[in-house]
Amino acid sequence: MAGEGVKLLGYWGSPFALRVRSALKLKGIEYEYQEEDLGNKSPLLLQSNPVYKKIPVLLHNGKSISESLVILEYIDEVWKHNPLLPEDPYERARSRFWAKFVDEKCVPALVGTISKVGEELEKGAREAREHLKTLESGLDGKRCFGGTKIGFADVAIGWIAYLARIEQEALKIQLIDQQNMPVLAAWIDYVLEDPVMKELMPPHDKVFKHMIDMREKLIAVVSN
Amino acid sequence: MAASDVKLLGARPSPFVNRVQVALNLKSIDYEFIPQNLAEKSELLLKSNPVHKKVPVLIHGDQPISESLVIVHYVDEVWSGPPSLLPADPYDRATARFWAAYIDEKWSPLVRNLINATDEQSKAAAAEKVFEGLKLLEDAFVNSSKGKGFFGGEKLGFLDVVLGCYLGWVRAGEIITGLKILDETKTAALVGWAERFTSNKAVDGVIPEPEELVSFMKMQARAAAAADASSK
Numbered sequence: 117m118a119g120e121g122v123k124l125l126g127y128w129g130s131p132f133a134l135r136v137r138s139a140l141k142l143k144g145i146e147y148e149y150q151e152e153d154l155g156n157k158s159p160l161l162l163q164s165n166p167v168y169k170k171i172p173v174l175l176h177n178g179k180s181i182s183e184s185l186v187i188l189e190y191i192d193e194v195w196k197h198n199p200l201l202p203e204d205p206y207e208r209a210r211s212r213f214w215a216k217f218v219d220e221k222c223v224p225a226l227v228g229t230i231s232k233v234g235e236e237l238e239k240g241a242r243e244a245r246e247h248l249k250t251l252e253s254g255l256d257g258k259r260c261f262g263g264t265k266i267g268f269a270d271v272a273i274g275w276i277a278y279l280a281r282i283e284q285e286a287l288k289i290q291l292i293d294q295q296n297m298p299v300l301a302a303w304i305d306y307v308l309e310d311p312v313m314k315e316l317m318p319p320h321d322k323v324f325k326h327m328i329d330m331r332e333k334l335i336a337v338v339s340n
Numbered sequence: 341m342a343a344s345d346v347k348l349l350g351a352r353p354s355p356f357v358n359r360v361q362v363a364l365n366l367k368s369i370d371y372e373f374i375p376q377n378l379a380e381k382s383e384l385l386l387k388s389n390p391v392h393k394k395v396p397v398l399i400h401g402d403q404p405i406s407e408s409l410v411i412v413h414y415v416d417e418v419w420s421g422p423p424s425l426l427p428a429d430p431y432d433r434a435t436a437r438f439w440a441a442y443i444d445e446k447w448s449p450l451v452r453n454l455i456n457a458t459d460e461q462s463k464a465a466a467a468e469k470v471f472e473g474l475k476l477l478e479d480a481f482v483n484s485s486k487g488k489g490f491f492g493g494e495k496l497g498f499l500d501v502v503l504g505c506y507l508g509w510v511r512a513g514e515i516i517t518g519l520k521i522l523d524e525t526k527t528a529a530l531v532g533w534a535e536r537f538t539s540n541k542a543v544d545g546v547i548p549e550p551e552e553l554v555s556f557m558k559m560q561a562r563a564a565a566a567a568d569a570s571s572k
Binding site: 167176179181182183185186187189190193194205206208209212213216217250253 | 390391400403405406407409410411413414417418430431433434437438441442476
């Protein structure tokens, strides 16, 4: 698939950048990837996303698009083969609804918990479990949000598959409850086994170490 | 389109509900508005939006759709004839969606902070942030409208509906704070746009008058204070 001047500014550990990389890969779109040092952002990043100065940013034909879910919709509309969003408007609405739910509820709960200790950690884990249980209802018993194959919502939500398991390990809490959330647990396995998603997930040890480091830094900040 | 086929669970003061009303009006879709008592949520609301238990919920046939921006996309896709709410070009669509997310996630909380500010110092600081945001939106408007009257160009579009439905609350905020939020010396283009939006036929009768919203806010504050007092 011709690149047509496609470039992605990203960061290896960002679930939001992972969304965009998954979408580009699922569509077989060639692109240039630029890894950003978030402590020393490139002039290109600052110029392309002046409002937030964040990754991911997609550059296409000299224009820049920011905000991962906005980028996903853009990719789906420009490169129409292997569609991410379903055709039916009601199913499209459901995909968008769950992607938004994850950003509003699951992201803060999962990320917020990383810096917590003691009772706050228990509370954080409980809240995250509640949101994950709600997320499970979105699967409606199916193997993935796209129905029979990975789609928009799976791409938007897929990073939870690796992050939740690593967070359980690193913080020694329970997030994915096999008994209580069998459908979500099965979805996690399905996503982690998908060849495209599997190839893009950052390595376990790297993420684990990154999370431990981040946790230590955040705890130190809070206690000072 | 049979009126009973499309239902909207809503509450008049909600800008999110207003968005859906304007979108349906723009598309000339008949619908039944079912007002909701948010203090005592109906079975229908709880069943139709079990995740958030909030308005708006659009019920089309027997399928419920929640989240105002998701609903507006749905309306644009199901009733795909003119007028289109989202622009035709994918980059323009991305730009509209980007600003819609900015408005909901970043700018409107700033307005809320301003309205709720208790002392002059925090009010001034909050106002400064609101104006900074409005400057960005002014630029976005100039770029988007390409010399025409609306974010959507000649006609009202998605981003007009997203921002426009906050205008009631912006006006209410001006009454409460005594500050001019939409100021022609600061954001002249947006002031002109606000005028055109509010007087558009599709918006007629949808957004409550600012005085009504001020009363509503005071009522809510009293109810919250009473709930606080009774739970102590």
